[in-house]
Amino acid sequence: MASLKSLRNRIASVKATRKITKAQQMVAASKFRRALDAAMAARPYAEKMGAVITSLAGGLKDNPGAPTLLRGTGKADRHLLIVATADRGLCGGFNTNIVRLARLKIEELTASGKKVAILCVGRKGRDQLKRQYGPLIVDTIEFTAIKRIGFVNAQTIGKRVLQMFDEGDFDVATIIYSRFKSIISQIPTAQQLIPAPIGQTSNKADGLVYEYEPDEIEILADLLPRNVSVQIFHALLENVAGEFGAKMTAMDGATRNAGEVIDKLTLVYNRTRQAQITKELIEIISGAEAL
Amino acid sequence: MTDKIAFDLVSPERLLLSEEAEMVTVPGTEGDMGVMAGHMPLISTLRQGVIDVKGGTNGDERFYVIGGFVEISPNKLTVLAEEAVPVAELDAAALDQRIKSAEEDLSLAKSDSERAKAQETLDYVRGLRSAL
Numbered sequence: 001m002a003s004l005k006s007l008r009n010r011i012a013s014v015k016a017t018r019k020i021t022k023a024q025q026m027v028a029a030s031k032f033r034r035a036l037d038a039a040m041a042a043r044p045y046a047e048k049m050g051a052v053i054t055s056l057a058g059g060l061k062d063n064p065g066a067p068t069l070l071r072g073t074g075k076a077d078r079h080l081l082i083v084a085t086a087d088r089g090l091c092g093g094f095n096t097n098i099v100r101l102a103r104l105k106i107e108e109l110t111a112s113g114k115k116v117a118i119l120c121v122g123r124k125g126r127d128q129l130k131r132q133y134g135p136l137i138v139d140t141i142e143f144t145a146i147k148r149i150g151f152v153n154a155q156t157i158g159k160r161v162l163q164m165f166d167e168g169d170f171d172v173a174t175i176i177y178s179r180f181k182s183i184i185s186q187i188p189t190a191q192q193l194i195p196a197p198i199g200q201t202s203n204k205a206d207g208l209v210y211e212y213e214p215d216e217i218e219i220l221a222d223l224l225p226r227n228v229s230v231q232i233f234h235a236l237l238e239n240v241a242g243e244f245g246a247k248m249t250a251m252d253g254a255t256r257n258a259g260e261v262i263d264k265l266t267l268v269y270n271r272t273r274q275a276q277i278t279k280e281l282i283e284i285i286s287g288a289e290a291l
Numbered sequence: 292m293t294d295k296i297a298f299d300l301v302s303p304e305r306l307l308l309s310e311e312a313e314m315v316t317v318p319g320t321e322g323d324m325g326v327m328a329g330h331m332p333l334i335s336t337l338r339q340g341v342i343d344v345k346g347g348t349n350g351d352e353r354f355y356v357i358g359g360f361v362e363i364s365p366n367k368l369t370v371l372a373e374e375a376v377p378v379a380e381l382d383a384a385a386l387d388q389r390i391k392s393a394e395e396d397l398s399l400a401k402s403d404s405e406r407a408k409a410q411e412t413l414d415y416v417r418g419l420r421s422a423l
Contacts, residue, residue, distance in 0.1 A: 041305035048301065048371055052334060052362060151303040151373070210362075213321055213335040222336045223360060226373065233303055 004276070007269040011262060018258035024090065025251035032183070032244035038148070039180065039237040046234045049227055056212075056220050057198045065217050069224040072195035073171045078115040080138075080170040081105060082161065082193070084177040084235055085125030086243040087144045092250035094178065094186060094243055095124040101188040102176045106133060117170060121157060121236070138164075149236050151229070158229030165194055177235040178242040184249055186242035191235065193228055294328035298344065299369045300354060307354075307375055313346030315368055317361050326368050333363040339418045341378060342370060353378035355422040357415070378422050386420045 002010075057070055083102045085095045102118075102125070109116050118133060120126040120140040129137065141157060143149060161173055173194040178186040191197075212219055295311040314327045318340025324333075337359045344352040359372035393413040400406040 038304070042303060044299075044306050045301045045303045045371055048362070048369060052360070056334075154303075210332045210334045213319060213333060219334060219336055219360065226358070230303055 002268075002272070004269065004272055007265060007272065011265045011269065014258050014261050014265065018255055018262065021251045021254040021258060025248055025255060028091075028244045028247040028251060032241065032248055034148075035237070035241040035244050039241045042234060042237055046230050049223070049230050053196065053220070053223055053227055054198060055210075056216050056223075057196065067217070067221045067224055069165070069194055069228070070196050070198075070220060073168075075171045076114070078117070078170040078172070079109050080117050080119060080161070080164065080173040080194075082119045082121060082157070082173065082175040082232070083125045083129065084175060084232075084239050085120075085122035085128075086239065087123045087142055088243075089124060090250065091243050091247035092253075094246035094250075095122075095128065097186070097188045098176060098178050099125055099128045101190060102129065103132070105174070105176065105190055106136070119157075119161070122239075149233075149240060151233050154233030154236055155229045157232050158225070161193070161228060161232075162225050170194075175232060175235050177239050180238045180242040180245065183245040186246060191231070193231055196224055196227060295346070296326060296328040296330070297367045298347070299367070300342070300375060301369065301371050302375050303373065308352075310344075310348040312344045312348075315345070316341075316343035317368075317370065318342065318356070319361065326363055329365050330363050330368075332365070334360065335363075336360045337370070337372065341422050342372075342375075353422070355381070355419055357418070376419065381419055381423055383420070383423050386416060386423070389416045390420060 057066075081102060083098065085098050089095065106116050106118070116133075116136055118129060118137045120129065120137055121143075123140070123142050123144065126137065126140045139160070141160075143153060146153060164170060165173065172192065174190050174192050176188065176190045179189040180186055295313055296315065298308070298310055298312045298315050299306065300308040314325055316323055316325045317335075318338050319335040320338050321335070323340070324335070337356060339357050340355070342354045342356055344354075354372075355376045355378055356370065356372035357374040359370065361371070362369045390413065393409060393416050397406065397409040397413055400409045
């Protein structure tokens, strides 16, 4: 049986751990609120952009003059996967889940004979992918130094991706990130960026027929590259919200676990102490009786 | 009193402004457009320039915008700008200072990519200055 001193030490150390996880949880909670607000605030732009592109692109899909960002290069041999994860750990299965999806995707693509390149956004994703797919990683972008992700950061990635596309480095680009559903549920999602996926042309409720200035193709050529950045920005924001949500849950669990461990250890400590006292008493009494 | 048009100014990061205005002048790629209530439905791209809001809820306002597009329907005007700065927040002296340092950066740039970057900054700051 452990000595009283070592038990006391363990209780003290678990208590310290609980304090840390508790603090982490509260930090995550306040950051989470901010991240959620940012994600909400960015929504109108992305939605409007999506709506306009959808309504424009619907009629132009098969037009040979349409930009390659919409039509694609006509091949699907080389894929670029943008794996967006967090820069920090301690957020439960958040990063692992994203990486798992990425891995699945990589295996699937390589199995069907396609070439894969990986662009890592976030340090954790790179760390986890490096060992297995090191040579496939073209670059890593980290945001450790940045407090709040702004649109500029997304633009940097967007420009990089577009440059690679223009140089003909890949045919299809997909971004893998975690869609934020709720604090306890983030869904790893793969979303195609290039060529731009066109949803069903929504029937406009207001039934307006728009004039275009300049014409549709030129507007599209202007909007599609922007849209890449917007989509990346959207993914990054969802990721940040998800990261802190996951961190809150993970740290909450850790705090509770630490509490349980403390209770258990305290029980053992008290029992041991009592047993020792009883033992000493027995020794004294039997000693007295022997006289 | 003329009818007012609902005007939204949206940047990728947030909704900057949502109000009613009598007239909004927008720098379209093919020329400035004064938009009032009852305008025909139109989608246009934007160039760098100044959005001029007349008779808004907060009086007259001016915004310097970079890139984006505008969607106009008879009772609503939505500007999606990649960047938008209220002209009132710009400071001529500070901008002149930035232009100077950008010009220095340009003259000191060694590689092509550095030069392109410096040129970009310079154009950006000059654009801001011209809005005043």
